[in-house]
Amino acid sequence: MRVHRIIQEWRTCVADQLLPDLHGHQAKALADFSYAAALAGHCQAGRLAASVPTPATPASAQRRFERLLDNHRLRPRPAQCSLARGLLAHWSGCTLLLLLDETPKGNDLRVLSIRAGYDHRAVPLAAVCYRPDALPKPLPQLVHGLLRQVWGCLPAPLTVVLLADRGLCWPLLVDWCHAHDWHYVLRLQSQTKVVGPDGVERQARELAPRVGTRWLGEAEVFKKAGWRGANVVATWEHGRQEPWLLLTDQRASLRHCRVYGKRMWQEESFRDDKSSGFHWEKSQVNEPAHALRLLLVLALALVLATSQGSVVLKQGRRRQLDPHRRRRLSVVQLGLRWMQYAVQHGLFHLLRLGRLYLYPK
Numbered sequence: 001m002r003v004h005r006i007i008q009e010w011r012t013c014v015a016d017q018l019l020p021d022l023h024g025h026q027a028k029a030l031a032d033f034s035y036a037a038a039l040a041g042h043c044q045a046g047r048l049a050a051s052v053p054t055p056a057t058p059a060s061a062q063r064r065f066e067r068l069l070d071n072h073r074l075r076p077r078p079a080q081c082s083l084a085r086g087l088l089a090h091w092s093g094c095t096l097l098l099l100l101d102e103t104p105k106g107n108d109l110r111v112l113s114i115r116a117g118y119d120h121r122a123v124p125l126a127a128v129c130y131r132p133d134a135l136p137k138p139l140p141q142l143v144h145g146l147l148r149q150v151w152g153c154l155p156a157p158l159t160v161v162l163l164a165d166r167g168l169c170w171p172l173l174v175d176w177c178h179a180h181d182w183h184y185v186l187r188l189q190s191q192t193k194v195v196g197p198d199g200v201e202r203q204a205r206e207l208a209p210r211v212g213t214r215w216l217g218e219a220e221v222f223k224k225a226g227w228r229g230a231n232v233v234a235t236w237e238h239g240r241q242e243p244w245l246l247l248t249d250q251r252a253s254l255r256h257c258r259v260y261g262k263r264m265w266q267e268e269s270f271r272d273d274k275s276s277g278f279h280w281e282k283s284q285v286n287e288p289a290h291a292l293r294l295l296l297v298l299a300l301a302l303v304l305a306t307s308q309g310s311v312v313l314k315q316g317r318r319r320q321l322d323p324h325r326r327r328r329l330s331v332v333q334l335g336l337r338w339m340q341y342a343v344q345h346g347l348f349h350l351l352r353l354g355r356l357y358l359y360p361k
Contacts, residue, residue, distance in 0.1 A: 018083050119306075165187050307352075
Protein backbone atom coordinates (compact mmCIF):
# COMPACT_ATOMS: atom_id res chain seq x y z
CA MET A 1 0.00 0.00 0.00
CA ARG A 2 2.82 2.36 0.79
CA VAL A 3 4.40 1.87 -2.63
CA HIS A 4 1.01 2.43 -4.24
CA ARG A 5 0.51 5.65 -2.27
CA ILE A 6 3.94 6.99 -3.25
CA ILE A 7 3.55 6.33 -6.97
CA GLN A 8 0.01 7.71 -6.86
CA GLU A 9 1.43 10.95 -5.44
CA TRP A 10 3.88 11.21 -8.34
CA ARG A 11 1.16 10.38 -10.88
CA THR A 12 -0.98 13.15 -9.44
CA CYS A 13 1.92 15.61 -9.52
CA VAL A 14 2.64 14.80 -13.16
CA ALA A 15 -1.01 14.90 -14.23
CA ASP A 16 -2.00 18.05 -12.31
CA GLN A 17 1.15 20.18 -12.13
CA LEU A 18 3.48 19.16 -14.94
CA LEU A 19 1.44 17.68 -17.79
CA PRO A 20 -2.16 18.77 -17.24
CA ASP A 21 -2.83 19.03 -20.99
CA LEU A 22 -2.01 15.38 -21.69
CA HIS A 23 -4.47 12.51 -21.81
CA GLY A 24 -4.68 10.84 -18.42
CA HIS A 25 -3.30 7.50 -19.63
CA GLN A 26 -0.30 9.20 -21.24
CA ALA A 27 0.47 11.21 -18.11
CA LYS A 28 0.16 8.07 -15.98
CA ALA A 29 2.54 6.12 -18.22
CA LEU A 30 5.08 8.94 -18.25
CA ALA A 31 4.90 9.16 -14.46
CA ASP A 32 5.38 5.41 -14.03
CA PHE A 33 8.35 5.16 -16.37
CA SER A 34 10.09 8.31 -15.13
CA TYR A 35 9.79 6.96 -11.59
CA ALA A 36 11.18 3.61 -12.76
CA ALA A 37 14.09 5.31 -14.58
CA ALA A 38 14.99 7.20 -11.41
CA LEU A 39 14.97 4.01 -9.32
CA ALA A 40 16.79 1.88 -11.90
CA GLY A 41 19.32 4.54 -12.88
CA HIS A 42 18.82 3.46 -16.48
CA CYS A 43 16.56 4.14 -19.47
CA GLN A 44 16.78 0.84 -21.36
CA ALA A 45 13.39 -0.86 -21.39
CA GLY A 46 14.71 -4.15 -20.06
CA ARG A 47 16.58 -2.44 -17.20
CA LEU A 48 13.83 -0.14 -15.94
CA ALA A 49 10.93 -2.56 -16.42
CA ALA A 50 11.58 -4.30 -13.10
CA SER A 51 11.26 -0.96 -11.27
CA VAL A 52 7.87 0.01 -12.72
CA PRO A 53 5.54 0.27 -9.69
CA THR A 54 2.69 -1.92 -10.95
CA PRO A 55 1.73 -5.59 -10.45
CA ALA A 56 2.61 -6.27 -14.10
CA THR A 57 5.54 -8.55 -14.88
CA PRO A 58 8.77 -6.96 -16.14
CA ALA A 59 8.09 -8.36 -19.61
CA SER A 60 4.67 -6.72 -19.67
CA ALA A 61 6.11 -3.43 -18.36
CA GLN A 62 8.76 -3.52 -21.06
CA ARG A 63 6.17 -3.94 -23.79
CA ARG A 64 4.15 -1.10 -22.30
CA PHE A 65 7.22 1.14 -22.35
CA GLU A 66 7.96 0.29 -25.97
CA ARG A 67 4.36 1.05 -26.92
CA LEU A 68 4.65 4.44 -25.22
CA LEU A 69 7.72 5.36 -27.27
CA ASP A 70 5.90 4.29 -30.44
CA ASN A 71 2.68 6.14 -29.57
CA HIS A 72 2.20 8.77 -32.29
CA ARG A 73 -0.61 10.36 -30.28
CA LEU A 74 1.95 11.38 -27.63
CA ARG A 75 3.27 14.58 -29.20
CA PRO A 76 6.52 15.66 -27.50
CA ARG A 77 6.35 19.38 -28.25
CA PRO A 78 3.01 20.11 -26.51
CA ALA A 79 4.17 17.91 -23.63
CA GLN A 80 7.42 19.90 -23.40
CA CYS A 81 5.46 23.16 -23.31
CA SER A 82 3.23 21.86 -20.55
CA LEU A 83 6.25 20.67 -18.57
CA ALA A 84 8.04 23.99 -19.02
CA ARG A 85 5.01 25.96 -17.79
CA GLY A 86 4.73 23.71 -14.76
CA LEU A 87 8.41 24.01 -13.91
CA LEU A 88 8.58 27.77 -14.36
CA ALA A 89 5.31 28.63 -12.63
CA HIS A 90 7.17 29.69 -9.47
CA TRP A 91 9.98 31.53 -11.27
CA SER A 92 7.97 34.75 -11.55
CA GLY A 93 10.00 37.70 -10.30
CA CYS A 94 13.26 35.72 -10.40
CA THR A 95 16.23 35.59 -12.75
CA LEU A 96 16.10 32.62 -15.11
CA LEU A 97 19.25 31.26 -16.76
CA LEU A 98 18.44 29.68 -20.12
CA LEU A 99 21.17 27.35 -21.38
CA LEU A 100 21.21 26.57 -25.10
CA ASP A 101 23.40 23.72 -26.34
CA GLU A 102 23.59 20.59 -28.45
CA THR A 103 24.60 17.11 -27.31
CA PRO A 104 25.25 13.92 -29.30
CA LYS A 105 24.14 10.35 -28.75
CA GLY A 106 27.11 8.63 -30.34
CA ASN A 107 26.99 8.98 -34.10
CA ASP A 108 23.26 8.29 -34.28
CA LEU A 109 21.46 11.34 -32.96
CA ARG A 110 21.87 14.96 -31.91
CA VAL A 111 19.68 16.83 -29.44
CA LEU A 112 19.42 20.61 -29.39
CA SER A 113 17.92 21.77 -26.11
CA ILE A 114 17.17 24.71 -23.87
CA ARG A 115 17.32 24.08 -20.14
CA ALA A 116 16.82 26.21 -17.04
CA GLY A 117 19.81 26.54 -14.75
CA TYR A 118 19.15 25.32 -11.21
CA ASP A 119 21.62 24.60 -8.39
CA HIS A 120 24.59 23.75 -10.66
CA ARG A 121 22.38 21.62 -12.89
CA ALA A 122 19.76 22.32 -15.57
CA VAL A 123 16.17 21.13 -15.93
CA PRO A 124 14.83 20.49 -19.46
CA LEU A 125 12.39 22.95 -21.04
CA ALA A 126 12.49 22.27 -24.79
CA ALA A 127 14.37 19.98 -27.16
CA VAL A 128 14.47 18.78 -30.73
CA CYS A 129 16.07 15.49 -31.82
CA TYR A 130 17.51 14.67 -35.25
CA ARG A 131 20.08 12.62 -37.12
CA PRO A 132 23.26 14.63 -37.82
CA ASP A 133 22.95 14.01 -41.56
CA ALA A 134 19.19 14.63 -41.77
CA LEU A 135 18.17 17.80 -39.95
CA PRO A 136 14.41 18.48 -40.25
CA LYS A 137 15.22 22.19 -40.77
CA PRO A 138 18.39 24.28 -40.95
CA LEU A 139 19.94 24.62 -37.49
CA PRO A 140 19.17 28.37 -37.14
CA GLN A 141 15.49 27.62 -37.75
CA LEU A 142 15.57 24.89 -35.10
CA VAL A 143 17.14 27.31 -32.62
CA HIS A 144 14.54 29.96 -33.42
CA GLY A 145 11.75 27.43 -32.95
CA LEU A 146 13.05 26.41 -29.52
CA LEU A 147 13.37 30.05 -28.45
CA ARG A 148 9.76 30.71 -29.47
CA GLN A 149 8.62 27.56 -27.69
CA VAL A 150 10.28 28.53 -24.41
CA TRP A 151 9.23 32.19 -24.69
CA GLY A 152 5.60 31.09 -24.85
CA CYS A 153 5.98 29.27 -21.53
CA LEU A 154 7.58 32.02 -19.43
CA PRO A 155 5.72 33.58 -16.50
CA ALA A 156 5.77 37.33 -15.99
CA PRO A 157 7.58 39.28 -14.73
CA LEU A 158 10.87 37.49 -15.31
CA THR A 159 14.50 38.42 -15.94
CA VAL A 160 15.99 36.08 -18.56
CA VAL A 161 19.70 35.54 -19.25
CA LEU A 162 20.57 33.37 -22.26
CA LEU A 163 23.90 31.52 -22.32
CA ALA A 164 25.32 29.76 -25.39
CA ASP A 165 28.69 28.46 -26.52
CA ARG A 166 30.61 29.70 -29.55
CA GLY A 167 29.11 27.09 -31.88
CA LEU A 168 25.73 28.80 -31.46
CA CYS A 169 26.86 32.41 -31.04
CA TRP A 170 24.93 33.87 -33.97
CA PRO A 171 23.35 37.24 -34.81
CA LEU A 172 20.02 35.39 -34.54
CA LEU A 173 20.44 35.09 -30.76
CA VAL A 174 21.45 38.72 -30.32
CA ASP A 175 18.49 39.90 -32.40
CA TRP A 176 16.09 37.64 -30.50
CA CYS A 177 17.30 38.85 -27.10
CA HIS A 178 17.01 42.51 -28.10
CA ALA A 179 13.51 41.95 -29.46
CA HIS A 180 12.30 40.16 -26.31
CA ASP A 181 14.20 42.11 -23.62
CA TRP A 182 16.40 39.18 -22.66
CA HIS A 183 19.95 39.53 -21.46
CA TYR A 184 22.65 37.33 -22.96
CA VAL A 185 26.22 36.15 -22.45
CA LEU A 186 27.51 34.34 -25.53
CA ARG A 187 30.97 33.04 -26.33
CA LEU A 188 32.40 34.41 -29.57
CA GLN A 189 34.37 32.35 -32.04
CA SER A 190 37.98 33.46 -32.16
CA GLN A 191 37.82 34.53 -35.82
CA THR A 192 34.70 36.70 -35.42
CA LYS A 193 35.31 40.21 -36.74
CA VAL A 194 35.22 42.94 -34.09
CA VAL A 195 35.40 46.73 -34.40
CA GLY A 196 36.22 48.61 -31.20
CA PRO A 197 36.00 52.32 -30.34
CA ASP A 198 39.23 52.94 -32.29
CA GLY A 199 37.48 51.92 -35.51
CA VAL A 200 40.03 49.16 -36.27
CA GLU A 201 38.66 45.86 -37.54
CA ARG A 202 40.30 42.82 -36.01
CA GLN A 203 39.56 39.22 -35.10
CA ALA A 204 38.16 38.63 -31.61
CA ARG A 205 41.21 36.59 -30.54
CA GLU A 206 43.41 39.64 -31.11
CA LEU A 207 41.73 41.37 -28.17
CA ALA A 208 43.43 38.96 -25.74
CA PRO A 209 46.35 37.54 -27.72
CA ARG A 210 48.31 35.95 -24.86
CA VAL A 211 48.02 34.81 -21.25
CA GLY A 212 47.39 37.67 -18.85
CA THR A 213 45.83 40.07 -21.37
CA ARG A 214 42.31 41.52 -21.22
CA TRP A 215 40.05 43.84 -23.18
CA LEU A 216 36.64 45.08 -22.10
CA GLY A 217 34.43 47.56 -23.88
CA GLU A 218 31.80 48.37 -26.46
CA ALA A 219 32.24 46.97 -29.95
CA GLU A 220 30.49 45.93 -33.10
CA VAL A 221 30.52 42.29 -34.17
CA PHE A 222 29.20 39.97 -36.91
CA LYS A 223 30.47 41.70 -40.02
CA LYS A 224 28.76 39.33 -42.45
CA ALA A 225 25.39 40.06 -40.82
CA GLY A 226 25.80 43.83 -41.14
CA TRP A 227 27.30 44.38 -37.64
CA ARG A 228 25.62 44.28 -34.26
CA GLY A 229 26.47 46.61 -31.40
CA ALA A 230 27.21 44.93 -28.06
CA ASN A 231 29.81 44.68 -25.31
CA VAL A 232 32.83 42.38 -25.42
CA VAL A 233 34.78 40.80 -22.57
CA ALA A 234 38.04 39.25 -23.77
CA THR A 235 40.33 37.71 -21.17
CA TRP A 236 43.05 35.06 -21.21
CA GLU A 237 43.48 33.94 -17.63
CA HIS A 238 46.46 32.05 -16.30
CA GLY A 239 45.97 28.28 -16.46
CA ARG A 240 43.57 28.37 -19.42
CA GLN A 241 44.34 26.91 -22.83
CA GLU A 242 42.72 29.80 -24.71
CA PRO A 243 40.99 33.11 -24.06
CA TRP A 244 37.36 33.60 -23.20
CA LEU A 245 35.74 35.95 -25.73
CA LEU A 246 32.31 36.88 -24.46
CA LEU A 247 29.54 38.97 -25.97
CA THR A 248 26.91 40.57 -23.74
CA ASP A 249 24.22 43.22 -23.83
CA GLN A 250 25.28 44.68 -20.49
CA ARG A 251 28.29 46.80 -19.58
CA ALA A 252 31.48 44.81 -20.08
CA SER A 253 32.70 43.38 -16.77
CA LEU A 254 34.66 40.33 -15.61
CA ARG A 255 31.57 39.23 -13.69
CA HIS A 256 30.23 38.00 -17.01
CA CYS A 257 32.90 35.28 -16.88
CA ARG A 258 31.29 33.94 -13.72
CA VAL A 259 27.87 34.11 -15.35
CA TYR A 260 29.08 32.34 -18.49
CA GLY A 261 30.79 29.69 -16.36
CA LYS A 262 27.30 28.51 -15.38
CA ARG A 263 26.92 27.18 -18.92
CA MET A 264 28.76 24.12 -17.59
CA TRP A 265 25.62 23.31 -15.61
CA GLN A 266 24.15 22.19 -18.92
CA GLU A 267 27.13 19.93 -19.62
CA GLU A 268 26.74 18.35 -16.18
CA SER A 269 23.04 17.90 -16.84
CA PHE A 270 23.84 16.10 -20.10
CA ARG A 271 26.04 13.75 -18.05
CA ASP A 272 23.06 13.09 -15.79
CA ASP A 273 21.13 12.00 -18.88
CA LYS A 274 23.99 9.72 -19.83
CA SER A 275 26.74 8.02 -17.83
CA SER A 276 26.06 9.69 -14.46
CA GLY A 277 22.34 9.02 -14.35
CA PHE A 278 20.11 7.34 -16.91
CA HIS A 279 22.58 6.01 -19.51
CA TRP A 280 20.83 7.48 -22.52
CA GLU A 281 23.95 6.78 -24.59
CA LYS A 282 23.25 3.04 -24.17
CA SER A 283 19.69 3.24 -25.40
CA GLN A 284 18.88 1.41 -28.62
CA VAL A 285 16.18 3.97 -29.48
CA ASN A 286 17.64 5.73 -32.52
CA GLU A 287 14.55 6.90 -34.39
CA PRO A 288 14.27 10.66 -33.68
CA ALA A 289 10.54 10.74 -32.86
CA HIS A 290 10.84 7.75 -30.51
CA ALA A 291 14.01 9.19 -28.95
CA LEU A 292 12.25 12.50 -28.24
CA ARG A 293 9.53 10.63 -26.31
CA LEU A 294 12.25 8.81 -24.38
CA LEU A 295 13.86 12.16 -23.59
CA LEU A 296 10.50 13.33 -22.24
CA VAL A 297 10.57 10.40 -19.82
CA LEU A 298 14.13 11.30 -18.82
CA ALA A 299 13.17 14.95 -18.40
CA LEU A 300 10.52 13.94 -15.86
CA ALA A 301 12.98 11.60 -14.13
CA LEU A 302 15.51 14.44 -13.93
CA VAL A 303 12.88 16.80 -12.52
CA LEU A 304 11.87 14.15 -9.97
CA ALA A 305 15.48 13.62 -8.88
CA THR A 306 16.14 17.37 -8.69
CA SER A 307 13.03 17.90 -6.58
CA GLN A 308 13.94 15.10 -4.15
CA GLY A 309 17.53 16.34 -3.94
CA SER A 310 16.22 19.78 -3.03
CA VAL A 311 14.15 18.19 -0.24
CA VAL A 312 17.26 16.45 1.08
CA LEU A 313 19.17 19.73 1.16
CA LYS A 314 16.28 21.71 2.65
CA GLN A 315 15.77 19.16 5.44
CA GLY A 316 19.47 19.08 6.30
CA ARG A 317 19.83 15.38 5.40
CA ARG A 318 22.67 15.82 2.90
CA ARG A 319 25.33 14.21 5.10
CA GLN A 320 23.24 11.04 5.41
CA LEU A 321 24.18 10.45 1.76
CA ASP A 322 27.30 12.59 1.33
CA PRO A 323 29.45 12.34 4.50
CA HIS A 324 32.04 14.95 3.52
CA ARG A 325 32.17 18.37 5.13
CA ARG A 326 31.84 20.02 1.76
CA ARG A 327 29.12 18.83 -0.56
CA ARG A 328 30.35 16.55 -3.35
CA LEU A 329 27.11 15.19 -4.74
CA SER A 330 24.92 17.23 -7.08
CA VAL A 331 21.28 17.90 -6.32
CA VAL A 332 20.39 15.26 -8.94
CA GLN A 333 22.64 12.58 -7.44
CA LEU A 334 21.33 13.35 -3.97
CA GLY A 335 17.79 12.91 -5.21
CA LEU A 336 18.48 9.64 -7.01
CA ARG A 337 20.33 8.13 -4.05
CA TRP A 338 17.69 9.32 -1.60
CA MET A 339 14.90 7.69 -3.62
CA GLN A 340 16.81 4.42 -3.98
CA TYR A 341 17.69 4.37 -0.28
CA ALA A 342 14.11 5.08 0.83
CA VAL A 343 12.57 2.47 -1.47
CA GLN A 344 15.11 -0.26 -0.69
CA HIS A 345 14.61 0.19 3.05
CA GLY A 346 10.85 0.71 2.95
CA LEU A 347 11.14 4.28 4.24
CA PHE A 348 8.44 5.62 1.96
CA HIS A 349 7.44 8.31 4.45
CA LEU A 350 10.72 10.10 3.64
CA LEU A 351 9.75 10.70 0.02
CA ARG A 352 7.89 13.82 -1.05
CA LEU A 353 6.43 13.13 -4.48
CA GLY A 354 3.12 14.95 -4.23
CA ARG A 355 4.49 18.24 -5.55
CA LEU A 356 7.69 19.81 -6.81
CA TYR A 357 10.29 21.15 -4.42
CA LEU A 358 12.31 23.57 -6.51
CA TYR A 359 13.57 26.80 -5.01
CA PRO A 360 14.48 29.34 -7.70
CA LYS A 361 16.55 32.28 -6.54
